[in-house]
Amino acid sequence: MPSLPAVRSRLPPLPRRVEGGAGQGRFRQTQAWLHTWCGLWFSWLLFAVFLTGTLAVFDEPITHWMTPEHHAEEAAAAAAPKPATADRAQRLAWGKAYMAAHHAGAPMWELWPSDADGGGSLTAYWFDEKRQYVSAQLNPSTGQPMAAIPGRGARATLGGHHFVDFHYELHAGAVGLWIVGIAAMAMLVALVSGVITHKRIFQDFFTFRPGKGQRSWLDAHNVVAVLTLPFLFMIAYTGIAISGATFMPAPRLVHYGTGDAAQQRFIADLNGGLPERSGRAMQVPDLEPFAARGQALMGQPVRAVVIDHPGDAAARIGVYGWNGEADALRRLSPTSGMVAFSAATGEVLQVRQPGGAEGGTASLAQSAMGGLHMASFGGWAVKWLYFVCGLAGAATMATGAILFMVKRRGKHLGEFGGATARVYRLIEALNVAAIAGLAIACIGYLWANRLLPVLLEQRAAWELRSFFALWLLALLHAFARPPARAWREQLGAFALLCLLLPVLNFSTTGDHLPAQLRHGDWESAGVELGALAFAAFAFHALRVMRRRDRAASVSTLASVA
């Protein structure tokens, strides 16, 4: 690097500790070591978390694309005039009567009398004997239970929610949550050590020099990470904070003890504390007066009325509000308003204003961090910013992992003694499978949605299996082929799958981009345009690789001659 001395000479000399010779350079070296190895071993997992987490920003549009049978219904529902429905008081009374007649013994009743505008459906939810959350739809004009709507040939799918689940628990429940949590901690370590290692963070702030091999990979790695550093810190930190109660269970275990009952008491206390059952029977009172008072106290339309211990004299009635569009736009904390009453006396037990949280500032901070992580605020603009920054995060992991190998392709550094060549081969293959292979699995998941028979048993599970099977195939392929070929073939497969996604959709459902744009179906159009953009990116990467390989083979020929 010829320019280095020139730059250095303009900087003040680094302070050096004399004793022991352990100066700043030494410190930086240890941080570089930490960054390299901590970064490498977690980069594959973190890339997967970031790529799927980025797709999870748009989980609703992806779900929409993956449930084409619902498109016609949605359009018809939007166009049809709303059927005349009874007012809220009547609907709450119907909901109460239904629950008292059919599920009187349930420990909790939850009635959703309307949508935010006062129209819409009437739904009852409750806990059954196994404490499972179940629901029934009631007819909003008659109060009669509606027959469960048969599938009507709609495909069962997890939709975009697959990406949400995968990115924080890898579809592996608590174990997956812990694995992702540890990876997020490792990412924070890698971010801090990376900033310390990066000697010229301000001089190189905007520097990207393409077409220069290892130099370019390092530039790309630095530039995407440095320019999105606030986002990367925030998303890793809030990701850990959301599950803080799981990752730091000691206080909860000491205070509440172990077991299901303790867990239920903990959750009840989190929600403002439940009164104890009194054992004296009391009819559930008329709900409308509570709903009206709750609405006045929190200043939001009523979303749900929740009755704890129904039938008991100690019953508690909670009235929950709807967050309007303006609320979601301007508030980090996604909670709605809530007012709790004593059913017996009508006394106000608790008032939560919209955006507030029970349990003081710490709870509020956690709620805001949850909102911050999930981009539940700010509307589409913020979602797109998260998407762009999330892709930059994924690019940070990918370029870091690739850089590790690019640095070592020319010369072995011998970190693993006699096994070095084999370990390098392993890392090369893991790079291909973790980066290109995962991308194939993600787009393949959308292909599975269209190719699997609509009425297949366990259909949603089969879509998920297709995702993992494709990923596994990519891993085997990465081991079976030489690295350069594996990269090219997997990138090519990814590009084709993305490019042909609109064709697949047209040939299976008859829907296509021009029609989507004409109907204003921006969610479907967004998914397909997004796939085309990824295809363009992958084809560009392939072209760059081919150009580079050609240049390399020309220079080898020249040197041989």
Next chain:
Amino acid sequence: MSTLQASLMALTLAFGGMAGLAFAMDRHYAQLTQRREAPARHRHALRWGGAALLVLAALPCVAAWGSSVGAVAWLGFLSAGALHVAWGLPYRPRFVAWAAALGGVVGLVALFVSFAAAIGPR
């Protein structure tokens, strides 16, 4: 102010500001002008002008989203603007410069107009 207007304003101002900061550096000044070093006058003007645009980019964010969400959106737009500058510089430095100048001016005018409309007589 609608969030779409605010987004466009914040993005153009952030892009213009980040480009200003970039061209204030010798390395990127050289990409644009083939001169090895930026004259001190240019350097200062670009740096201060760029910083001012970045600060101004916060205004539409706070106006559209309030201070807490606005601050998050502002940081996001700074990152997005900077990524575009860094990506464009090695391939099309002149285009980046023209787009940044145009974006800065249009962003400033739009900002001025919308605030004049907000505080002016009704």
